[in-house]
Amino acid sequence: SSELTQDPAVSVALGQTVRITCQGDSLKTYYASWYQQKPGQAPVLVIYYKNNRPSGIPDRFSGSSSGNTASLTISGAQAEDEADYYCNCRDSSGHHLVFGGGTKLTVL
Amino acid sequence: EVQLVESGGGLVKPGGSLRLSCAASGFIFSSYTMNWVRQAPGKGLEWVSCITSSSSYIYYVDSVKGRFTISRDNAKNSLYLQMNSLTAEDTAVYYCAREDNVSDGFDIWGQGTMVTVSS
Numbered sequence: 001s002s003e004l005t006q007d008p009a010v011s012v013a014l015g016q017t018v019r020i021t022c023q024g025d026s027l028k029t030y031y032a033s034w035y036q037q038k039p040g041q042a043p044v045l046v047i048y049y050k051n052n053r054p055s056g057i058p059d060r061f062s063g064s065s066s067g068n069t070a071s072l073t074i075s076g077a078q079a080e081d082e083a084d085y086y087c088n089c090r091d092s093s094g095h096h097l098v099f100g101g102g103t104k105l106t107v108l
Numbered sequence: 109e110v111q112l113v114e115s116g117g118g119l120v121k122p123g124g125s126l127r128l129s130c131a132a133s134g135f136i137f138s139s140y141t142m143n144w145v146r147q148a149p150g151k152g153l154e155w156v157s158c159i160t161s162s163s164s165y166i167y168y169v170d171s172v173k174g175r176f177t178i179s180r181d182n183a184k185n186s187l188y189l190q191m192n193s194l195t196a197e198d199t200a201v202y203y204c205a206r207e208d209n210v211s212d213g214f215d216i217w218g219q220g221t222m223v224t225v226s227s
Binding site: 030031033035037042043044045048049052054084086088089090095096097098099100101102 | 143145152153154155158165167169203208210211212213214215217218219220
């Protein structure tokens with residue numbers, strides 16, 4: 001299996017842009033998906049297959065990838081974006097999924 | 109409405125067993141790989157297991173291999189997780205999640221069911 005590493009916490013001023021990163025060897029082979037989780041709620045998919053948004057996800061959310069790092073960018077962060085964000089992708093075996101440790105985003 | 113609803117959680121003693129269920133509705137259940145993901149209190153998400161649409165392939169995280177069994181009944185639109193030899197480390201909210209057919213994204217999640225392992 002492989003690991004995905006995320007910064008535990010990130011903060012952003014209201015209306016500014018923030019990037020949340022996810023690092024891992026398997027990201028050289030597989031695209032990451034990104035999830036938003038608010039307290040007491042189930043996770044919600046916000047980005048999949050590198051930079052695709054499910055319906056209903058605002059276009060201020062975008063994804064990118066380079067080498068062993070995937071990034072989730074929120075352009076013009078809103079108060080409602082304050083949440084935990086998790087990345088995931090397949091591990092090196094291709095059979096298992098792994099999640100990053102999560103990043104707590106605070107909107108100031 | 110596309111929906112997943114988990115049930116079967118509860119309090120169980122160490123060494124005990126529990127069977128979780130996930131009822132799917134609003135989509136063609138038999139066409140999708142399904143997953144179980146758990147989240148210990150105050151911790152991050154952990155992938156537990158997946159089963160392909162026709163149950164041909166099944167995979168587990170190492171920590172539950174040999175103790176947990178995932179299964180599905182496509183006729184009943186249901187996913188299951190049989191959990192045996194439970195320990196305190198298995199205490200978590202357990203989510204079932206649908207895996208998108210094109211990407212590896214989990215596009216539909218249930219609300220979760222809490223499993224507490226304690227004496």
